[in-house]
Amino acid sequence: MKVSIIGQGYVGLTISLFASAVHEVIGFDTNQTIVNDLNRGLSHIEGVDSALLAERIADKHFRATSNPKDILESEIVVIAVPTPLSKDRKPDLAYVDAACKTIGENIGHPVLVINESTSFPGTLRNYIKPTIEKSSNKPVEHMYAISPERVDPGRGDFNQKNTPRLFAGLTPEASAKTREFYSKFCDQLVEVSSPEVAEAAKLFENTFRQVNIALVNEFAQIAHALGISVYETLDAANTKPYGFMKFTPSAGVGGHCIPVDPTYLAAVAEQNGAPATFIRRANEVNLEMPKYVVDRVQADNSGTLQGKSVLVIGIAYKPNVADVRETAAELVIKHLRDRGAVVSWHDEVVGSWHGESSAPLSGADIAVVITKHDVVNEQHILASAPYVFDTTGKVAGAKGL
Numbered sequence: 001m002k003v004s005i006i007g008q009g010y011v012g013l014t015i016s017l018f019a020s021a022v023h024e025v026i027g028f029d030t031n032q033t034i035v036n037d038l039n040r041g042l043s044h045i046e047g048v049d050s051a052l053l054a055e056r057i058a059d060k061h062f063r064a065t066s067n068p069k070d071i072l073e074s075e076i077v078v079i080a081v082p083t084p085l086s087k088d089r090k091p092d093l094a095y096v097d098a099a100c101k102t103i104g105e106n107i108g109h110p111v112l113v114i115n116e117s118t119s120f121p122g123t124l125r126n127y128i129k130p131t132i133e134k135s136s137n138k139p140v141e142h143m144y145a146i147s148p149e150r151v152d153p154g155r156g157d158f159n160q161k162n163t164p165r166l167f168a169g170l171t172p173e174a175s176a177k178t179r180e181f182y183s184k185f186c187d188q189l190v191e192v193s194s195p196e197v198a199e200a201a202k203l204f205e206n207t208f209r210q211v212n213i214a215l216v217n218e219f220a221q222i223a224h225a226l227g228i229s230v231y232e233t234l235d236a237a238n239t240k241p242y243g244f245m246k247f248t249p250s251a252g253v254g255g256h257c258i259p260v261d262p263t264y265l266a267a268v269a270e271q272n273g274a275p276a277t278f279i280r281r282a283n284e285v286n287l288e289m290p291k292y293v294v295d296r297v298q299a300d301n302s303g304t305l306q307g308k309s310v311l312v313i314g315i316a317y318k319p320n321v322a323d324v325r326e327t328a329a330e331l332v333i334k335h336l337r338d339r340g341a342v343v344s345w346h347d348e349v350v351g352s353w354h355g356e357s358s359a360p361l362s363g364a365d366i367a368v369v370i371t372k373h374d375v376v377n378e379q380h381i382l383a384s385a386p387y388v389f390d391t392t393g394k395v396a397g398a399k400g401l
């Protein structure tokens, strides 16, 4: 099948490489630097192998482009663009809108459009389809389907092949073609009765994680107030063989999914008159964690951070990736600076961020571990400052949650 994948980021590039094992894939992205790098066989995503990318280019199974005319001959167009929150933390479909216009303005024959971008129930039916139709120069009867993406960047055990894939078409024909497309490279397809169910399931999966993370973050604060170890308590609870799933505390949630997707669910719930108080509160608890961490660090350091040098270790939102979107480190650094601390950060995986570069892992008054990459040595962390506060539970011997 001739397939175009709009957006060549974490999701789009990952799916491009799996799909191009069996299909002919054009990776369309508006970022010319990414396009140039991809065409030189350079992957910008952890877990997407540059050697495999180069192989697919050499086989003529994959090519990147920023020219919308290159998607003209597609049978299938997959949308994999960002769905972030706006400044006032509301769903922002501007990238989806632009992708729909690219499809509408450039494709004049019927194709299957599959949305993999995460969004609220009704997006495919009430937003994507009308936007494409409105921007088409002539009436075209495209097919439409949703298959929410479940990729977890940096993860080795589950990938596009062995992670069951939900999907639903707006019509039986769209469902059938969607199955045909994915079944060539994905072991298990799960068809649901409507696109809205697939869209909602994706949001609920991430909301489940968000509320459980918030719960364990709140529990960490309770455990500290009670003078017991949160980690020992969680391990104890986890000996129950059923009805319990262990989550661990942290400085908050990050990435493009957990801090964002539940807000999409809450927004659509409230538009439909259903309260989402639990989801909203979970989001607040997670967003309050950076302040709690800094309060704890300040309390342990004679009640003041004024003039103290603080090294924040690990600014990526999770281990072994360079992704800093929505990272809790950002708020931790803000709270530290607001209290007069002189803050630098160490993260060789990220390298540079907000015009600053990774600082040496040494010489600070205080170190605060937000994310522990595997490449960072535990002993080096402990030696980086006389006081080390660890939010990850991975640095034995440090103070922590």
Ligand SMILES: NC(=O)c1ccc[n+]([C@@H]2O[C@H](COP(=O)([O-])OP(=O)(O)OC[C@H]3O[C@@H](n4cnc5c(N)ncnc54)[C@H](O)[C@@H]3O)[C@@H](O)[C@H]2O)c1
Pocket (backbone or CB within 6 Å): 006, 007, 008, 009, 010, 011, 012, 028, 029, 030, 031, 034, 080, 081, 082, 083, 095, 098, 099, 102, 116, 117, 118, 119, 149, 150, 151, 152, 153, 256, 257
């Ligand atoms: N990253 C994840 O782990 C993950 C997991 C599951 C689902 N998702 C969802 O997948 C979607 C994509 O996320 P991502 O992490 O791949 O984002 P990303 O930021 O890594 O990549 C998006 C890419 O789209 C490109 N782009 C933006 N607008 C474009 C346009 N109009 N036309 C062509 N290209 C355009 C950007 O240049 C970028 O390269 C989001 O809805 C996200 O919620 C992400």
